[in-house]
Amino acid sequence: MSPPGVPTTSSNVSHPQPRSSTGVAWRDVVADTTMALLRLERRVDPFVRPAFDALLKDRLERLVTSIININRRDLHLGIAQERMIVDEESFTDSIVRSFTQQMTGLWKPGGFERGGNTKTQGICRGEFTVHDGLPEHMRRGIYAKPQTFKAWVRFSGPGPYITPDIDDVGFMSISIKLMGVEGPKLAEDEKHTLDMFGVSTATFVTPDVKANAALQRWSVQNAQLFYFLNLRAPHVLDMIMQGLYTKTQTSPFEAPYFSCVPYLMGEGQAMSYSVWPTSSTKTPVPRLPLRPPDDYLRDAMVASLAEGDVELEVRVQMQTDPHLMPIENAGVLWPTALSPRVPVATLRLPRQTFDSPAQMEFAKRLSYNPWHTIAEHRPLGNQSRARKRMYWELSQLRHRMNDVEHYEPTGAERFDAT
Secondary structure: OOOOOOOOOOOOOOOOOOOOOOOOHHHHHHHHHHHHHHHHHHHHHHHHHHHHHHHHHHHHHHHHHHHHHHOOOOOOOOOOOOOOOOOHHHHHHHHHHHHHHHHHHHOOOOOOOOOOOOOEEEEEEEEEEEOOOOOHHHOOHHHOOOOEEEEEEEEEOOOOOOOOHHHOOOOOEEEEEEEOOOOOOOOOOOOOEEEEEEEOOOOOOOOOHHHHHHHHHHHHOOOOHHHHOOOOOOOHHHHHHHHOOOOOOOOOOOOOEEOOOOEEOOOOOEEEEEEEEOOOOOOOOOOOOOOOOOOHHHHHHHHHHHHOOEEEEEEEEEOOOOOOOOOOOOOOOOOOOOOOOEEEEEEEEOOOOOOOHHHHHHHHHOOOOOOOOOHHHOEOOHHHHHHHHHHHHHHHHHHHHHOOOOOOOOOOOOOOOO
């Protein structure tokens, strides 16, 4: 069947990022110059990044994480225990206002896009198969038994802009919507789905909603640099952690994705999860160091799924130390030395054609929300609590501006190319 009422106006065409608009001339020059230099670096990054990653990435990651932890206060929480931060709701209000202002400025009715993870590289049919023989303490929720769920898997680029792939900030995201997941949901607008999220950086861009609110205010001005380098509240260590993972990407199928925020694994247990490529193959980026095609990442996906199936491995990392693996700070990398990432499921994308106009428009119709889930996998932490309302309100805005109703998929959807 075809989903009803998808918008006919496509805004998923690459455009240059808007220039900075801070109201201060020198700030605009610094922000725009920095972005121009970053775009130039992206042209040579694949020639130097493999050596950098092999020699320095892990060492720098451990060093920066240790410095972040030295400067953190121990909240003395237990495993899977949460604590509200001061003024959490007001920071969430600020985030929603900033996204609304930016989305309204960027997009026209009928072509409204998401505020984050904006550019759709593709949405693919998939199968999510839970492994047999998991450790007993991991047999909770969807992992309670071996089973397979149909899935719609959206791969996307960063937001809030839709730029040529070589001009973005160098990370990607994955959104997985499992269908046929029974039981009461924490967000009641969908009855039979469970949504999972990951980005290609191992830590979230901001540690908490207070910092997130500050980042979004700078983002409205197209000058995110000054969030990280703000002298009053610097986030240089967070910027370094992001920089260790942001790079010239080769294909959405060839990078790991991390949940960055924790979730319950049944009552009294917390986890984070990640999604990993099962092949070490890297697709060459066309034309470098000259300019690649605007949508070369989507082209790489098309080529891979024309050749055969693609498989990704889902891994779970259990929280074992409440301080070094925090719930309320999404900017801290959970060390694998304390808790390894255990394979729990396989996400298979069967050979397919996914880039028809109708299927690309279908991706815009779907609403992904981490609270589309069951109680056994409740999202944890202040970033997740903010996301519940943020994702809901911004999804409502997008659907209202595109004059479409919420649509819950079944997996039986069909398009003009399959």
